[in-house]
Amino acid sequence: MMGKTRGPGTRASAVLAAAALVITGCSSSNGGQGTTNGAPDVTLVAYTGQSSDYQVNFNPYSSNIGGIGTIFEPLFYFNMLRAAPPEPRLATAYSWNSDGTQLSVTLREGVKWSDGQPFTARDVLFTLDMLSRHKEMNGIGYDGEATAPDDTHVVITFDRPSFVFGPQVLGRVYIVPEHKWKSVADPATDTVAGPVGTGPYTLAEFKPQAFTYAANPAYWGGAPAVKKVRFLALSGNQSGEQALRAGQIDWQSAPIPDVKNVEKNYPGYKALITPLNQMVLTTCSNPALGCTGPQTDPAVRHAIYYALNRTQINSLAFEGTSSEISPGFGLLGRDTAVISGALRDRIAPMRPDLAKAQQALQDAGYSKGSDGFYAKGGKPLSLTVKTVAGWADYITALSTMSQQLKEAGIRLTVEQLSWNEWTAQRQSGRFQLIMDSLNQGPAPDPYYLYSYFFGTAGTAKVGDKAGTNWSRFSDPKADEALDALTRLDPKDTAARQKYFDTIQVEAEQAMPYIPVLTQGTVTEYHDAKFTGWPTEADPYAMPAVWQAPDNAEVLKRLRPTGK
């Protein structure tokens, strides 16, 4: 629900907001504004969208409140926004053997845990072994075997080529201190109320309404300039917007009304729009796995693809915060080099092409009835799309699409469900169309999206639960290409491109996911109080406040302006 719900907006005038700023400025919770050693000691207040009290849990393998990246660090940081090698954190270098079964990692020297103990290869081994022993903590599916030839080297052996698994181990395993954790009876359910990590921050205090990080003075990369960071618990996006208006929070990622004029409406604040998740109409596409309905015909999917007016959807439903999408699902901007030349459209057309839509339908044997809608064999071309009640932007987008498709002779009915119901139906395939978005994997590499959403391994028969491939798409050519990619070093871009081409062409031709737009995540930040935020030109980390470990990367680079 995060980042989607938009409550009834309270649009007070700019004057009111300014007045509130002045008043709350005197009594707000921004804490010590005093200076020490001439440097401003300002608390950064962040709001992640937490909709009720916090319960203490800083275990990086079960927490949904914090600790990842800020307290516990990974070996490398993978920036999902930039096609670049990962940045070294607790490790400084890694290399694969030629067949991808052995990963050698060189660790950083001179790192200390926040209790003063030295960090060594033993901690890395302990963490990896813990994941092997506790299946319930092993969310990344680690199945290697690790050894440490000395204190700064770790070698991980896999029983099959595991190139694509590298980012999980290198970027998603958060190293914990052996000397603290070895005595923990059940590390899976321990709440780690007094966390000891290597990260730039330590836990200063925890309250159900807020918890506060303090800069780690002994951090190996130098103590961060923002000395205190507080995460608040409010009641959702509506309250987040109020707090932003009153200047009580400095950083949040949620849609706000009139995002184009954020600098005018919220003096001192700026907004950044980050395109990452790709919005689609997921179709239950595969009759062989039990899908029924007109959308099982690729011609119908193509007709919808051509009939959409993406520019209009973007302005009516998303305030212009969305952007273009490639029908091969390479992320535009980041994956430009990977996007296949064999695609018919490198970028999905932003304007509708009704002639092409009608051609596709007529070629497939549909004919237009007197009511203006197409039909085949007496069956009208009528589809139902499911979305979640309360996702205002999606609902607006779908009503817009329903008007647009009507002009192309396709009837689209929008059905709103509760989130729980929608999630269950998406999983079991009991839908014709759903509006959804495709997420990225642990590295800036389109392979992960393809393996999640196009691989036969991620799907199931209609009625059974599919893991990620909800469209029920299953194609031997795509599976072969995915399999081949697991045996190739991601650095060998030339060899990989052939397989990426295959998958992208399949994605466009079969089109189990009808591309809509790339969704922009909107982040608002207090630019007058802190500098060093990610920008469009320099997206050094995903700027969303709830994205870990990216938020720790942002916190490390921020500096108080002293205003």
Added chain:
Amino acid sequence: MRYYLRKVAFYLVALWAALTLNFLIPRMMPGDPVDILLAKLQQRGGSVDPATRRAYELLLGTDTHESLLHQYLGYLGNIAQGRLGVSVSDFPAPVSSVIATSLPWTVALVGLATLLSVLLGTGLGVLVGWRRGSWLDSLVPATTVLSAVPYFWLALILVAVFGSALGWFPLLGGYDVTLTPGVNGPFLGSAVYHGVLPAITIVVSSAGSWLLGTRNMMVSTLAEDYVLTAWAKGLRKRRIMVWYAARNAVLPTVAGFAISLGFVVAGSVVTEQVFAYPGIGSKLLQAVQGNDYALMQGIFLVITVAVLGANLLVDLLYGLVDPRVRT
């Protein structure tokens, strides 16, 4: 004595029925907690690997295929021992501790506000009924309008005016988070300060119905013969108003108050949303959205016990106040 035994037995049966429904209803909801957690993760840009699902299923223990009867017996056994299970949405916190941190806020805020509302509404109702036909009668339509306005709307307006525009009260939260919760002056002061505006919205929106009810009862009681007799005896006005008329007029209010006391726990969802107030209402919402059966059951249990307990108490007290019900 038989009256009391009968009452207690009745409430025990009601409690059992409520516990059983409490067990069944959450299980009829679509989806399971693992799906919801994964969907949340995915929406936040996290990568959802097939391995992630397996790990969550193991972690939350939701892959058990126990029969419903087996689960039901286990549930009753656990409740009898006071064990409410582990919350999935606040994993791995036990449900009892989740409820323990949020319940006091709700009870203090909504409980006090309800009490204030009843006292204010009934007091005014007695006065308006006593002085019927005077200018005080205009209080009835005025307060009824306030009750008729949707609560969330009234609350949002009060926040916009007194919180945002005038800045008299804090916008959000239950206390200033820089203070240390506990029994200390600054914290308690801050908690009271943060509670004033939410409490005012509850009182303003609910006092009207109490006023209307009491005023109407008051008017009909004043027409009774025993009130006329009291006048004839030459008693003081005040004595007639309080001891002859009001005492009989507020009987329905007492019963109504008991029921609303029970709903104090449940009736705070909207208040807590608008004011970002810590409490059981926002936890209930979180539990429902996250298919967190254990937390839902725990909160429903608290609500059920509160409603039944309040009713039992009033039933017993009513026996004392009004001798007619005992026979």
